[in-house]
Amino acid sequence: MLSQKAKYALRALLMLAERPPGTMVLAAEIAERQKVPRKFLELILLELKRDGLLVSQxxxxxxxxxxxxxxxxxxGQVVRLLDGPLAPLPCASVTAYRRCADCHDExxxxxxxxxxxxxDSMAAILDNATLADALAGRVGDELLEDA
Structure with missing residues (x-):
């Protein structure tokens, strides 16, 4: 399930994606417009900056x-960054594989x-859905066709 943290991050990134490149937006403005708690958003923005998705000034x-x-x-990048692997079980993960302790025949x-x-289905959709796709309304079956 998508965490509230990842959801707020995506909302903030989509808001920034609507702006002309290089346009700076204050965290307070993002928080107010997206109805996100400011302190929590500031922590999220710092994490996104640290991982190279945002620039701050x-x-x-x-x-x-x-x-x-x-x-x-x-x-997909954003969800993995904030929520970790997409797989619902560690033994099904590509990036963070771990055998289940109670498994007898993996x-x-x-x-x-x-x-x-x-x-794999989640990754096919999330990894092929960009911020630009979402803003353009291209989030349907064409994403699966591209995968």
Whole structure:
């Protein structure tokens, strides 16, 4: 399930993606317009900056802006950054694989096989949905066709 933290991050990134490149927006403005608690948003923005999705500037004309074009930031990147692996079980993860402690036959585990398909389907959609796609309304079946 998508955390509130990831949801707020996506809302903030989409707001910044609507602005002309390089346009700085104050955290307070983002928080107010997106109805997000300011202190929580500031922590999220710092995390996004640390991981190279945002650039910040202090001072009178300061704020935050995207570090790259909206077409270069996928929902998958943001979700993994803030929520961790997409897989519902560690044994189904590509990036953070870990065998389940109670598993007797990992390769024959039907639960793992289904959860891996869930993970793969989520990744196919989230990794091919960029901020630009979302703003343009391109979030339907064409994302699956591209994968």
């Amino acid at each position: 202090r001072g009178r004309n300061g704020g935050y802006c995207l570090a790259r074009a909206p077409a270069g930031i996928s929902f 390769h024959g585990c039907h639960i793992r096989l289904v959860m891996r398909r869930v993970r």
